[in-house]
Amino acid sequence: MHLPYAYAYILLFALSSLVNGQFLPSAAPIVTRSPYLNAWVDLTGSKPNSWPKFWSTNRTLGWGGFIRVNGNDTYEWTGAAMEDPALKFTARSRQAAVLNNLIVTPTRTIFILRAGPIQFNVTYLSPIEPDDIVLQSFPFSYVFLDAVSADNQAHSVQVYSDLSGEWLSFADAVKIQWDTTLGPIIAHSAQLSTPKSLQEVTNMASDGTLYHATNAGNGVTWETGGHYAIRGWFLSQGSVNNTKNPDFRNINDNYPIFGYAHDLGSVTSTPVSVVWAVGLARNPVIRQTSGSDTLDLLPYWTTKYSSPLDGIQAFLADAPKAKERASALDAKIQKDAMKISSNYNDLVSLAARQTFASVETAVGPSDSIYMFMKDIGTSQRVNPVETLYAAFPAFLYINSTWGRYLLEPLLQYETSTQYTASYASPDIGSFFPIAAGQPNPSSLRSIDDSSAMLIMAWAQARFSGDQTLLNRYYSTFQKWADSIISSNPLNTAGAQTADGLDGQNDMSNLAIKGIIGIRAMAEISHTVGKGDDASKYQNQASSWVSSWLASASSGDHLLSTNSTSSSWSLMYNLYPDKLLGMKLVSQEIYDKQDRFYTTRTLSGDKYGLAYDSNAINVVKSHWTMLTAATTTDIGARDYFVKMVHDKATDSNNFATFPSTYSSVDGKLITGLASPAQGAAFGLLTLNLESKLAGLSGNTGGSPDTGSKSNVGAIAGGIVGGLAGLVLIVLGFFFFLRKRKARDYHEGESKPATFFARFGRDQPHPDDPLVDYHVEPMPLPSGYQSQQGRVSYSNSNSSSGQLLQLAPLRLHNADQSAAFQAPPLPRKTDRIATSSLEDVARYNSNRDVLPLPTSPSVGGTSSDASQLRHEVESLRREMEEMRSRTMYEPPPEYT
Structure with missing residues (x-):
């Protein structure tokens, strides 16, 4: 039996692609552990030796990294210090290490490098710890370097790493001070000479302490001082001088650096490994206002460690096990993602890094756990509801209980005496890290925000089995549901959406979100034993969805605005209908919309479809990915994934994986390093096991994930x-x-x-x-x-x-x-x-x-x-x- 020639050709092309592909994002995450410890490398030039950048891309973070081979040959694995002609040292050669490959996983970025006869990896590990909230809250990353001889010959090797004061402030002309602590570990620390608690300037914290630490031992030397002297000495001598420089000064005054040298000795076919820890600690991390109380909340890691140094010592001791846990988590996520495609696997890996880096985890009264998200790249708001809604799939997949930690700060504020509105607030503060609340939010976004909160609260309970929020805040949820009903999502004249679509009448995407929000309230009522309420809200949602279909459905697609037959939208707000197994919308409607998407993709721009016909040439990657999770057409789904992947690998525009950009040329609009990219996990959440039956009585995976829509099915499409x-x-x-x-x-x-x-x-x-x-x-x-x-x-x-x-x-x-x-x-x-x-x-x-x-x-x-x-x-x-x-x-x- 033989395949037809055309099919055989396609098959062989597909197989060759399996071994030739490589994911090279325009910006690679290296240290991503908090809104303030968030460093990326520009890879548009495909070279590793460039200065890292803060997520905003407009602040250089000084990080020098060298490897010295056989006493004379020097190579640079991070930073661009050797390009500075003022750096003087004696060496036979100076050059960048050769980047042979790059791997990005949900927890790691791995540079595969060559320095002459030495093959080495530099692995940046930013842990995600689903089973340990203390470790998750500790704002530190690992950097591993391991080396081996590539020619089976012995070679003398020394490696070096330093950080500069640039990690502490957006401004250079500010004074800093530093210290070095010696013991089982060696830990450099630095901070502003005049720190300002709970303040930031141009998105960088004014109260952080930078740490750079490693294990002590033979062959390890350290030094603090001017960048030229320390780097030049290492490049010439292969070591530094174990001295503290007492001359505290401005960041740009002979740039003070905090460095280490490790003499690896004679490197042969037996690999040698070095590990460093990099962190930025703040204490307190959030100022929270609730009612008449204002509290400065401590980072959650303080419930276990009395100081950052105690935490660093445990952190370095835990390095081998941390790698094992990271490997296991990466394997799980990537195995699930690869069932869809390698493009999708790439996006999930990148999205995980920036989603979880947006959060600070704090300890509240009675050791309660709160998570506070910064709206990185879009605004400075605290726990912005529309961004939480987009990012929520990542939290549901990694640990659905974390969703409660994110929602409770909002709910706690909204049930306080300070908040009097009958609908949900869009956030709990305009300027992170101050969660001062929004006492007088505009009612124009009431349907959008209230629906999002009801949907997230039910999703968190359904997939975690934890009814805490449902029981504790039931009356608040009910108030919001009644507010949606009184506002009538079928008549949204003058309403606003989280997308900024203002002034549009009868927006069908907003309407279906409101309807699903009411159905989520029915589920909440059923779960807490409020049968009459459950019937009321379920009947309302069922009645409204019929009316919605009558007005929103045109001949071949769903409209964006009911009065305009040519309008269309990516119907990303259908995602919770799929996720939560509600089946408010029939499969026939989904199929019709899929056929429309397929038609639109044939004339789509390079970087995808606009999220709405009223937003010409504006792509929102997070809404694109939620839309992909609503489709049962594999071709349409993979088109959406591929277009977002094309932006992530856009070599013409250095950007930290933005959420909003031009569909034509990929130019940034907003959303650098946005946590909204957690929406990429939407496809993975469709197979989550439900822990609460809800009105459907289903406690398995999503009931709408049969052979046609199951994201894990290999040939079911x-x-x-x-x-x-x-x-x-x-x-x-x-x-x-x-x-x-x-x-x-x-x-x-x-x-x-x-x-x-x-x-x-x-x-x-x-x-x-x-x-x-x-x-x-x-x-x-x-x-x-x-x-x-x-x-x-x-x-x-x-x-x-x-x-x-x-x-x-x-x-x-x-x-x-x-x-x-x-x-x-x-x-x-x-x-x-x-x-x-x-x-x-x-x-x-x-x-x-x-x-x-x-x-x-x-x-x-x-x-x-x-x-x-x-x-x-x-x-x-x-x-x-x-x-x-x-x-x-x-x-x-x-």
């Missing part, structure tokens, strides 16, 4: 005329798999030999990886496998391939028991023992298959849609087989 193609493809693979064993062992160069690698069979008994329960991967060019180890057989120093490594030995670890490295994992631990080989495996699993955005010459819109489905079905079949047998988590350091 193929319909109609593609049934025959499915049979052909499946028959082809069954035929090849029957021949797999014979062709594999005969070593024949046949298609069956290639495709057999994607099968489910167990590894050969002699396979050294058998204890890991994975199948052997084809090695990159220039590598050979011998007794389970991979060796490099090409001395070409420019090669970017990676080596199989023996277990890492932690360099310069403290000798006390508290700082000993953990036992090395056994094979039965099923933990990767080679970070670099895992990177190679990961890189082989990329998929950048482009989707057609226009029909073939002479074809129709229907033809193009069908072709998109065919290509998608083939690609998804390959991804399913890869995810079953070939998926490997990102690098693991042992």
Whole structure:
């Protein structure tokens, strides 16, 4: 049996894409742990040695990083200090380290680098700790550097890292002071000489203390002082001088830096690892007003650690386990995301970094937990409802209980004597970190904000099983629901939306959000045992949705404004109908809207569709991704994902993954590093398990996630005329798999030999990886496998391939028991023992298959849609087989 030539060509193209893809965002997150510890690297030039930037992109954050090889050759892995001709040092050569690859995961950014004969990784780990709120609240990141000889020869290696005072203020002409604490760890600290509590200037905190720390040990030296002297000394000598500079001064006065040098000794085929901790601590973190009380709230980590130094010591001691937890979380998220596409996996990874970096976690009265989100990139507001609504899928997926911590500060304020409005407030403060409330919010956004709060409260309870908010604030929720009813979402003349669509009449997207909000109130009432209320709100929602469909549905799509037949919108507010299994809107309407999206995509701009026909050329990536979660058409869904991915990788515009930009040229409008990108998790939330039955009685996954809409289904999107193609493809693979064993062992160069690698069979008994329960991967060019180890057989120093490594030995670890490295994992631990080989495996699993955005010459819109489905079905079949047998988590350091 043979595939038709056209299909075979598409299939081979898809397979080649699996190994050639690479995600290179225009801005790579490196340290992303809070609104104020938020650093990115400009990769539009595809080089690692540039100065990091604050998320706003208009503030340089001084970070010098060097690696010195064989005493004379110097390479730069971060910063651009060696481009400064005033930096004097004796060396045979100075150059940037070669960036061979980049990996971005939900918790890590990994630079795969080459410094002459040394292969090394720099891994920036910003933890996400779903199971430990203390660790989640600790505003520190790890930086790991591990190195190995790439030519099997021994080489003398020293590495260096420093931070400057630029991390402390947007202004340069401000005085700072610093200190160094010695002990089991070495910790540099710096702060403004005159800090201003709970204030910020140009989005940077005026009360933060910067920390740069590492483990003490032989070969570790440290120094504080002027940048030229310290960097030049290291580059010439391979060490620094263990001295404190007492000359406190302005940030730009011979730029004070706080640095470390690590002598790795003779580096051979045994990897050597170094770890640093980078943090920005503030205490207090939020000033909260509720009623007549105003409290300065402490960071939640203070419930465990008496000082930042105590926390740093525990943080560094926990580094090996933190890497294991990060690897496990990354693997879970990416495995789920890869069931959709590699483009989607990239977006989820990037979105996670900036969503959770927007939050400060504080301890309230009786050790209660509150989370405060800054509206990064759009405004300075505290817990902005529209941004919470967009970001909420990320919190539901990671830990749905966290949704309560975000909503309760709003609810606590709105039930206080200070707040008298009958509808929800749009936020609890205009200027982070001061949560002073909004005592007189405009009523124009009352439908939008009240509906969003009701939807989020029910979603948090449904997926966590935690009814605390429903019971505690029921009367407030009821007041808001009655306010929506009195405002009548079917008649929204003069109302405003969170999008800024003002002055539009009868906005159907806003109307359906109001209707879903009322249905969410019915669910809340049912859950707390208020049966009469539940019936009242359920009947109201059902009545209204019929009227909404009658006025909002045109011949082939849903209108944006009911009075304008040519209007249209991305109906992202249908997402909670899908998420919460309400089924207010029939599948027939979803199908009609999907066909409309498919038609629109054929004439869409480079960076996607505008979110509304009344907002010409304005893309909102968060609403695009929520819309993708409403579609049952795989082609339309993947178009939305691809267009947002195109913006994330836009090499023409350096931007920290903005939420709002031009559909034509990608130019920034607003939303740099916005937490609203948490909307990317919308597709993943459709399969969350419900913990409360609600009115539907369903406690499994979303009841509307059958074969047609299930985001985890691999080939379920193929319909109609593609049934025959499915049979052909499946028959082809069954035929090849029957021949797999014979062709594999005969070593024949046949298609069956290639495709057999994607099968489910167990590894050969002699396979050294058998204890890991994975199948052997084809090695990159220039590598050979011998007794389970991979060796490099090409001395070409420019090669970017990676080596199989023996277990890492932690360099310069403290000798006390508290700082000993953990036992090395056994094979039965099923933990990767080679970070670099895992990177190679990961890189082989990329998929950048482009989707057609226009029909073939002479074809129709229907033809193009069908072709998109065919290509998608083939690609998804390959991804399913890869995810079953070939998926490997990102690098693991042992």
